[in-house]
Amino acid sequence: MREILKMIVVLSAICGLSGFCLSYLKQMTAPAIENQVLTYVQGPAIKQVLTDTDNDPIADRKKFTNPITGKQINVFPALKGGKLVAIALEEFGGGFGGDIGVIVGFNVDSDTLTGIGVTTMKETPGLGTRTAEPSFTKQFKKLPMHVDLKSRGGQIDAISGATISSNGVVIAVQNAAKVYEAIKSEATKTWN
Amino acid sequence: MASMWKEFSKGLWAEIPPFRLMLGLCPTLAVTKSANNGLGMGLAVIFVLALSNAVISLIRNIIPKKVRIACYIAIAASLVVAVELLMQAYTYPLYQQLGIFVPLIVVNCIILGRAEAFAGKNPVHLSIADGLGMGIGFTMSLTFLGALREVLGYGTLFGHGLFGPDFHPVHFMVEAPGAFVSLGLILAGMNLLSIRKALRRGENPADNPMPGCESCRGCAMGRD
Numbered sequence: 010m011r012e013i014l015k016m017i018v019v020l021s022a023i024c025g026l027s028g029f030c031l032s033y034l035k036q037m038t039a040p041a042i043e044n045q046v047l048t049y050v051q052g053p054a055i056k057q058v059l060t061d062t063d064n065d066p067i068a069d070r071k072k073f074t075n076p077i078t079g080k081q082i083n084v085f086p087a088l089k090g091g092k093l094v095a096i097a098l099e100e101f102g103g104g105f106g107g108d109i110g111v112i113v114g115f116n117v118d119s120d121t122l123t124g125i126g127v128t129t130m131k132e133t134p135g136l137g138t139r140t141a142e143p144s145f146t147k148q149f150k151k152l153p154m155h156v157d158l159k160s161r162g163g164q165i166d167a168i169s170g171a172t173i174s175s176n177g178v179v180i181a182v183q184n185a186a187k188v189y190e191a192i193k194s195e196a197t198k199t200w201n
Numbered sequence: 202m203a204s205m206w207k208e209f210s211k212g213l214w215a216e217i218p219p220f221r222l223m224l225g226l227c228p229t230l231a232v233t234k235s236a237n238n239g240l241g242m243g244l245a246v247i248f249v250l251a252l253s254n255a256v257i258s259l260i261r262n263i264i265p266k267k268v269r270i271a272c273y274i275a276i277a278a279s280l281v282v283a284v285e286l287l288m289q290a291y292t293y294p295l296y297q298q299l300g301i302f303v304p305l306i307v308v309n310c311i312i313l314g315r316a317e318a319f320a321g322k323n324p325v326h327l328s329i330a331d332g333l334g335m336g337i338g339f340t341m342s343l344t345f346l347g348a349l350r351e352v353l354g355y356g357t358l359f360g361h362g363l364f365g366p367d368f369h370p371v372h373f374m375v376e377a378p379g380a381f382v383s384l385g386l387i388l389a390g391m392n393l394l395s396i397r398k399a400l401r402r403g404e405n406p407a408d409n410p411m412p413g414c415e416s417c418r419g420c421a422m423g424r425d
Contacts, residue, residue, distance in 0.1 A: 016265045023260075023272050027279035034286055041290035049293045 047083070051099060051112060054126025055085050057146075058097050058114030061123075062087035066097065071199060076191040077184075084192065086200045087114070087123075093200040095123050098188060102180030106131035109140070109177040113185035115154075117197060122156070125149045125182060130174075137174030145175070154186045205330040208319075212334030219342045219384075220391055224310040228302050229343060230380040236359050239347030241295045242302065243340025245288065247333065249280045249306055254320040254332030256280075261321050273316040278307045311335060349383055350374045 047067050059066050066085035075082050087095040095116050101108040109130045114123035127141035139145060148165050149156065157163025158172075158179055167175035216222055219229040225246075233239045256276050257264075264272045285303050288296040296303065306312065315335055320328040352358055354375030356368045373379050 012265065012267075016268045019263060019265055020268050020271055020275070023275050027275060031279055031282050031286075034283055038286045038290040042286070045289060045291075045293035049297065 051128050054112040054128050055097055055114075057126040058112055058124040059085065059087040059095055061094065062089060064088040069200075073192050073195065075188055077187060082188070084196060086196070088200065093117055093197055096189070096196050097123075098185055099128060100181045100185035100188060102177040102182075102184060104130060104132050104140075104177030105137050105171075105173045106133070109174065109181055111178055111181035111185065113149075113182050113189075115186075115189045115193075117193065120154055122149050122152045122154070122182070125178070127178065132171070132174045132177075136168075136171045139168050139171060140174045140178050145178075149182065154189070156182050156186075205326060208323075208327050209330040209334035212331065212336070212338040213341070214338075216335070217338040217342055218311050218335055219339060219346075220388060222311075222314070224314050225339060226384075227305065228309065229346065230377070230384060232299055232302050233343055233347040233350055233380060234375050235351040235355070235357075236344050236348035237295075238298055239343030239345075240340060241292070242299055243336070243343045245284045245299075245303060246306060246309065246311065246339050247336030248284055249277060250312055250315060250336040250339075251329055251332035252280050253277045253312055254315055254328040255325055257316045257320040258323060258325045258328035264321075269321060270313070270317070273313055273321075274307065277312045277316070281307045311339060346380075346383060346387065349387075350379055354379065 044067075047070070052067060055066055064087070066087055069088070070083050070085045072081045073084050074080070082098060085097040086093055087097070095114050097112050097114040099110055099112050101110050103109075107130075109132070110128040112126045112128055114125070115121070116123050125146050127146065130138065130141060132138050132140065145168055152164060155163075156165055156179060158165050158167050158176060160167065160172075163179075165175070165179055212218065218224050219226060228242055228246075232242045253273070253276050257273055260272075281304060284306070285296070288299075288303060315332060319331045323331070348358055352363060353371050354373070356362060356364045356370045371379075374383065
């Protein structure tokens with residue numbers, strides 16, 4: 010009986026102590042990890058869509074509440090001479106293998122798209138993944154806010170054989186446009 | 202001091218983990234596509250191994266015999282999660298490269314093997330020396346294997362180009378079979394060296410095909 014008690018006490022103590030230390034460490038590293046993920050996962054896409062800028066959009070990011078879902082999202086500003094010229098934000102659209110994450114940049118003066126960049130996707134290699142390539146994403150540059158596939162009367166050529174993935178990207182851009190319209194005034198107030 | 206050096210140095214050649222003890226082969230084969238990856242993986246293992254040896258040796262007298270393996274694994278797992286968090290926070294590209302093999306350090310046989318064969322029975326300073334020595338030996342092996350495969354497979358070393366544009370890389374070396382072939386050749390080379398040494402000393406190498414084996418306590422695992 011004594012032996013069993015000792016086993017239980019020692020093992021629980023070790024596990025409890027480890028759990029305590031790890032939760033402390035997790036809290037300590039959380040901001041650094043968020044920074045790294047933003048730099049290495051979303052960073053390249055943000056650089057693609059916010060080209061004309063003299064600040065660091067990732068360092069200057071702010072959290073906004075998405076009025077549609079009520080969730081907190083990161084919004085990345087592009088400033089030029091201290092004036093806000095464009096903002097970028099990430100939205101998602103259902104693709105063939107789960108949600109596709111897309112960073113969409115918006116020019117705040119003309120309300121047009123500055124470009125899009127795909128961050129995360131689990132699409133079919135060689136087919137769906139081609140929606141992340143420049144040949145597809147460059148179509149979005151300088152378009153007005155309401156984009157759609159050509160098959161639905163829009164401006165975007167879908168990639169043949171990857172209609173669902175192309176549609177996922179377009180849905181993500183449409184979602185992002187909705188968020189942009191909702192937060193635009195708040196964003197311009199924040200950074201100007 | 203002398204005994205500490207003895208425990209430390211045995212991990213560097215006589216009992217060098219992947220090549221002599223044949224422990225920890227999964228990361229050895231899987232992540233050594235480049236010297237950088239091997240070095241990063243090795244550093245993570247040094248950290249986990251030295252600390253887990255230290256902690257286990259500190260509390261070796263209060264760990265009940267029957268649940269010792271569970272205790273060792275709990276300690277090793279916590280340290281691995283700590284490494285994973287630190288890697289994500291400060292060396293994210295390396296973390297992306299090593300991927301699933303960072304969390305898999307928990308089940309790396311070296312960690313449990315050293316805990317069971319050494320740290321559970323020896324005082325703290327010797328255990329730390331043992332952990333550091335084994336970890337550095339593991340790092341050297343992985344970096345060497347990674348460098349070999351990177352030079353032949355990509356024509357680079359630590360990411361720097363070595364040869365001119367005329368060099369045709371042997372892609373085979375950075376694929377999975379290349380790992381097995383290079384590991385086999387390295388093992389054969391090490392055995393050849395050991396046999397030569399034994400012959401020079403006038404011993405019959407067939408009596409002891411793997412010198413260093415007698416000093417390894419790996420086979421004593423589980424024997425109490």
